[in-house]
Amino acid sequence: MHLTDIVLVKSDPIINQSSIRAMQIIKSLHKRYSVIALGWNRGHSGQEIVDDGLEIQLLNLSAPYGYERYGVLRLAVYFPIFWAWIFVKLCIHKPKIVHSCDLATILPCYIYKILFRRKLIFDVLDRYGMTYIPKDRNVFFKLLHPVVNSVEEFFAKNSDVLLAVSDKMFLTFREKPKNCVTIMNCPEDRLINKRIRESTDYKLLFTGAIRKGRGLETISDILMGMKDTELIITGKIKDKKLQHKITGTPNVKYLGFLDRKELLDFEASCHVMIALYDLNLQSQYEYGMANKVLEAMMCGIPIITNISHELVNETRCGLVVNYGDVKQIEEAINSLRDNPEMRRLLGTNGRKAFLEKYNWDRMEEKLLKTYENLLND
Numbered sequence: 001m002h003l004t005d006i007v008l009v010k011s012d013p014i015i016n017q018s019s020i021r022a023m024q025i026i027k028s029l030h031k032r033y034s035v036i037a038l039g040w041n042r043g044h045s046g047q048e049i050v051d052d053g054l055e056i057q058l059l060n061l062s063a064p065y066g067y068e069r070y071g072v073l074r075l076a077v078y079f080p081i082f083w084a085w086i087f088v089k090l091c092i093h094k095p096k097i098v099h100s101c102d103l104a105t106i107l108p109c110y111i112y113k114i115l116f117r118r119k120l121i122f123d124v125l126d127r128y129g130m131t132y133i134p135k136d137r138n139v140f141f142k143l144l145h146p147v148v149n150s151v152e153e154f155f156a157k158n159s160d161v162l163l164a165v166s167d168k169m170f171l172t173f174r175e176k177p178k179n180c181v182t183i184m185n186c187p188e189d190r191l192i193n194k195r196i197r198e199s200t201d202y203k204l205l206f207t208g209a210i211r212k213g214r215g216l217e218t219i220s221d222i223l224m225g226m227k228d229t230e231l232i233i234t235g236k237i238k239d240k241k242l243q244h245k246i247t248g249t250p251n252v253k254y255l256g257f258l259d260r261k262e263l264l265d266f267e268a269s270c271h272v273m274i275a276l277y278d279l280n281l282q283s284q285y286e287y288g289m290a291n292k293v294l295e296a297m298m299c300g301i302p303i304i305t306n307i308s309h310e311l312v313n314e315t316r317c318g319l320v321v322n323y324g325d326v327k328q329i330e331e332a333i334n335s336l337r338d339n340p341e342m343r344r345l346l347g348t349n350g351r352k353a354f355l356e357k358y359n360w361d362r363m364e365e366k367l368l369k370t371y372e373n374l375l376n377d
Helices: 017-030 070-076 081-093 103-116 128-130 139-157 166-174 216-223 242-247 260-269 289-300 309-315 325-337 341-357 360-376
Strands: 007-009 035-041 055-060 097-100 119-124 161-164 180-181 202-207 229-234 251-255 273-274 304-305 318-320
Touching: 007 081, 007 103, 017 035, 017 180, 017 242, 017 309, 017 360, 035 081, 055 081, 055 097, 055 229, 070 229, 097 103, 097 360, 103 119, 103 139, 103 318, 128 139, 128 180, 161 166, 161 360, 166 180, 166 229, 180 360, 202 216, 216 242, 216 325, 229 260, 251 360, 260 289, 273 325, 289 304, 289 309, 289 341, 309 318, 318 341, 325 341
Parallel strands: 007 035, 007 097, 035 055, 097 119, 119 161, 161 180, 202 229, 202 273, 229 251, 273 304, 304 318
Antiparallel strands: none
16 A cells, blocks of 8 residues: 655645644645545535545534534544544555644544654644633633643643744743744735735735634724724624624624635735734733734734734734723724825735745745654754
């Protein structure tokens, strides 16, 4: 049987908005290696084959997601089935390297590494405890949080390469392998040989999950008293009450969920992107890197945000505000509305930095070099 070079494993269907990073990695690796992706299809059926001969094999088993209330606990019933399926697939395909995309997939990948003496890459997009363990007064969750962190740190220390989306993410580990590589979630360039017509009315754009902790209540309240300013929202609805409240504001419009191509094209046609995160609820963004900042840079439009301070200040691609500071956020919105030259300058700065450093071509070079070194080790 032909040996597969690489098997990438992720705990979702892979072909969706939450798996942009995985799809980019698969496409890049496929340029040089034989690659198969394994995913968990929680709502559809069938094995999927995508463009350019990329093969994705899916476990068709309905199950909740970790971000749902008590989703992590409910998933405990399903994980053994998923892990067994992964391990069987790894034994069949016999990859030289296993690329585990999250903590939910690492156990069978690690067992395969130990038993068959293969290489393991652990790709940490978010620290699991920071992202999925509820921050409340429940004693059980208070005890679960350090346990999950310790388990994640064990696998990180014992992997051959630890990947992360930012250098700061590595600081959250007490111990880590010597080989740590930052692969940022930089988008592919969609503006090559393409002119995007900017909207005439001043449009702010919010993309992502519609839920509390993203500053939507604050922004909609600010817009109540503004003229000639519109907030466009696109993304999955996680809080229907919040959606109903904010879309009741006359100059707030919800466009639904857009696919990747539609989303990036629409981003490039707006004036400003806004990305706010309550770090008390979503502490992973203090160490990670929001895709929205990088997408705004690619599109050549400024961003208003309270995260990625170093990157925004380094590239001068937007305005940094404090989460929940109504006056500061309102001033940022007004400044960019009333000063088209500032908008143009910040957008140009971001686009220049994207072309020079923060693009997927650069990330792909690092990724392929990492794999080359690992295979030759």
